[in-house]
Structure formats: C-alpha cells, structure tokens
Amino acid sequence: MQHTASSVEPVVVASGGLDPKSGSSVRWLVAPSVGVLMLWMAVPLAMTIWFSFSRYNLLNPDVKGFAGFDNYRFLATDPSFLPSIVHTLVLIIAVLAITVVGxxxxxxxxxxxxxxxxxxxxxxxxxxxxxxxxxxxIWKNMILHPVYGVVASLMRSLGLTPIDWFADYPLAAIIMIVSWQWLPFAFLILFTAIQSLDQEQKEAARIDGAGPFAMFFFITLPHLKRAIAVVVMMETIFLLSIFAEIYTTTGGGPGNATTTLSYLIFSLGLQQFDVGLASAGGILAVVLANVVSFFLVRMLAKNLKGEYEK
Known part of the structure; x- marks a missing residue:
C-alpha cells in the first residue's frame, strides 16, 4: 500500500499543475498545433487586410499601390452595399424565425x-x-418553377395564376430554400433537448391538471430555451455566408434584390476582378460576424449562467 501511494503522488502533483516542468512540457507539445492553427488563420486574414488597403485589380495588374481607406469609402458609397446588408439581415431573421418555430x-x-x-x-x-x-x-426547377414546378401545378389546379417566385419574390424564394435546408439542424438540436426533459415533471403537471398548451408554454418551452439559443447562434454564423443558393437561382438579382454581403464580395472579387474592394468587403463581413457572434455568445453565456444558478 505504501508503494502504491508513492507511485500515485507524482501523477497527482503533475495533474494539479504544481510541477512547473510538467506545464512547460505541455506547452511544448501543444505549440506545433497552435502554431499551425495561427498560421492557418492569421496569414489569410493579414493578406486580406493588406489587400483591402491596396489598389489591386486583376484586369489591370500594373496599377498597384497603397490606397488607404479609398476601398472602404468606395464600398460604402456603392449602391449595392446598404441593400446587401439589409438583405443579409432579412434573410437571417426570417430563416431563424422559420427554423426555430418549425x-x-x-x-x-x-x-x-x-x-x-x-x-x-x-x-x-x-x-x-x-x-x-x-x-x-431542385427548388428552382422542380418546386418553384412557374411552368413545370409543383407549386405552379397546385395553383393551376385551384384555379390560381402561377407565380414566378424568382422574378416576383426572389428574396422570399431564397428564404424558403435556406429554411428548408436548416430546419433539420434546428430539429436535431431541439429534439435532443426535448428528449432530456424530466418525465416525472410532465407527469406531475398532468396530475395537477395542466393541459397541452399549459405544458408547452410553462414546461417544454422554458426547457428548450438554452437549445434555442444554441440554434440561433450556430445558424446565424453560417447564414452570414450563404452564397450557393443565391448564385444557383437568382445570381443576386433581379437587379440587387437578392444580393447579400457574401454575394457582393464575390461579385466585386470574381466578376469585377477588384481584389481591393472585395478584400474591404471581406473585412467588413468579418467585423459584422464577430459583432454578431459576440452578442450571441453573451446571450448564451447569460442563459447558461441562469440555468446554473437555478
């Protein structure tokens, strides 16, 4: 027994962080992965920041130099910039409302x-x-197509005139497509949370005479509050970069009706070949994503703190 205790003691000391040599060894072991991660993140961000302050157009590579804040000023005065911000916010809020409620x-x-x-x-x-x-x-050619789509066929069977969704209501069509994609994610998180609800609590509520609506609003919904916060945070971060759905269906149009911030950056960089402007838009997108993430993480942390205090 004495031999066992002496053999365990160094392990306990090391795990408690009392041995400085152990902490130094851990830092050396972690350093390569941290270094690779920093390079993976820092180098592209540093290059984007540099290009955002530079004159760099792929069609005219001879024109180079420091541009200062000209790219940011030109981007702020671009007629598509403010609408792209509004469209991004509308898309995120609408998709969150549909996926969370659904x-x-x-x-x-x-x-x-x-x-x-x-x-x-x-x-x-x-x-x-x-x-x-x-x-x-699928949504463009099989569901929402004004001639061959399923929705158009249903409307004709009811005596209604089919709607060309991508021409008349393009942003609503994009919202439907993205919501259809992200509803399963919200369902998985919320269904896992609802399965963890204490059955004894539900049985006690039923014995006390609580009906289905009372149980939903006073037991189920409060229990899902933390899971809903997770869904909102995760989806918001990913919805800020929605691109493929817009590029495949509307191409940012008609006009700039479905141009979001991510699609505007693509348009500036790969359609107008202006790397400086696209980089400036990318930096603004990073700032916007970090601001949104900051408030969402604070909201989630406050929610978790309230749960632990209970």
Whole structure:
C-alpha cells in the first residue's frame, strides 16, 4: 500500500499543475498545433487586410499601390452595399424565425409515439444532407418553377395564376430554400433537448391538471430555451455566408434584390476582378460576424449562467 501511494503522488502533483516542468512540457507539445492553427488563420486574414488597403485589380495588374481607406469609402458609397446588408439581415431573421418555430413544433410532434416515426424522422433530417447547389436546383426547377414546378401545378389546379417566385419574390424564394435546408439542424438540436426533459415533471403537471398548451408554454418551452439559443447562434454564423443558393437561382438579382454581403464580395472579387474592394468587403463581413457572434455568445453565456444558478 505504501508503494502504491508513492507511485500515485507524482501523477497527482503533475495533474494539479504544481510541477512547473510538467506545464512547460505541455506547452511544448501543444505549440506545433497552435502554431499551425495561427498560421492557418492569421496569414489569410493579414493578406486580406493588406489587400483591402491596396489598389489591386486583376484586369489591370500594373496599377498597384497603397490606397488607404479609398476601398472602404468606395464600398460604402456603392449602391449595392446598404441593400446587401439589409438583405443579409432579412434573410437571417426570417430563416431563424422559420427554423426555430418549425423546429420546436416538429420536435414536440416527434416527442409523441406514432406509427412510422423512424421513417418520418429520416425524411425530416434528409434535407440537411443535400448539397446547397443541388437543393437550390431542385427548388428552382422542380418546386418553384412557374411552368413545370409543383407549386405552379397546385395553383393551376385551384384555379390560381402561377407565380414566378424568382422574378416576383426572389428574396422570399431564397428564404424558403435556406429554411428548408436548416430546419433539420434546428430539429436535431431541439429534439435532443426535448428528449432530456424530466418525465416525472410532465407527469406531475398532468396530475395537477395542466393541459397541452399549459405544458408547452410553462414546461417544454422554458426547457428548450438554452437549445434555442444554441440554434440561433450556430445558424446565424453560417447564414452570414450563404452564397450557393443565391448564385444557383437568382445570381443576386433581379437587379440587387437578392444580393447579400457574401454575394457582393464575390461579385466585386470574381466578376469585377477588384481584389481591393472585395478584400474591404471581406473585412467588413468579418467585423459584422464577430459583432454578431459576440452578442450571441453573451446571450448564451447569460442563459447558461441562469440555468446554473437555478
């Protein structure tokens, strides 16, 4: 027994961080991966910052030099810049509203046992595994097409005039496509959370006479608050960079009706070949993403703190 205790003691000391040599060894072991990660992140960001302050057009490579804040001033006065910000915010808010509300309702539905539940769950999750370009083509040519689409056929069968969604309501069409893709993600997170709800608490509420609506608003929904915050944070970060759906269906049009910030950066860099302007837009997108992430992380941390205090 004495020999065992003496052999365990150095391990306890090392795990407690009391041995400075152990801490130094850990730092040396972690250093290569941290260095690679820093290079992976820092070098592209540093190059983007440099190009954003430079004159660099791929069609005229001879014109080079320091541009100062000219790229940022020109981008701010671009007629498509403010609409792209508005379209990005509208897209994010609308998709979040649809996916969160739809995810909560579908999770509550699947929390009850019914015949064919496994197959139905697989069908609900399936859109999340479809590539964005493929799903955009499906919606464009098979669902929302004004002549051959399923929606147009249903409208004609009801005596209504089919709608050319991508010409008359292009942003609404993009919102439908993106919501269809991200609804399974919200469902998976929320359904996992709702499965962890204490069944004894639900049984006690039923015994006290709580109806379905009372149980949903006073038991289920408060329990899902933290999961909803996770869904909002994760989806917001990814929705800031939505591109494939817009490029495949509308190309940012008609006009700039579906031009988001990410598509504007693509247009400046790969259609107008202005690397300086595109880099300036990229920096603004990074700043916007970090600001949004900061507030979302604070909201989630506050939510978690409230849960732990309870």
């Amino acid at each position: 995810g909560v309702l579908i999770s509550v539905l699947f929390d009850r046992k019914f015949y064919g539940q496994g197959v139905a769950r697989l069908l609900v999750i399936a859109p999340f595994f479809v590539m964005p370009t493929v799903s955009a083509l």
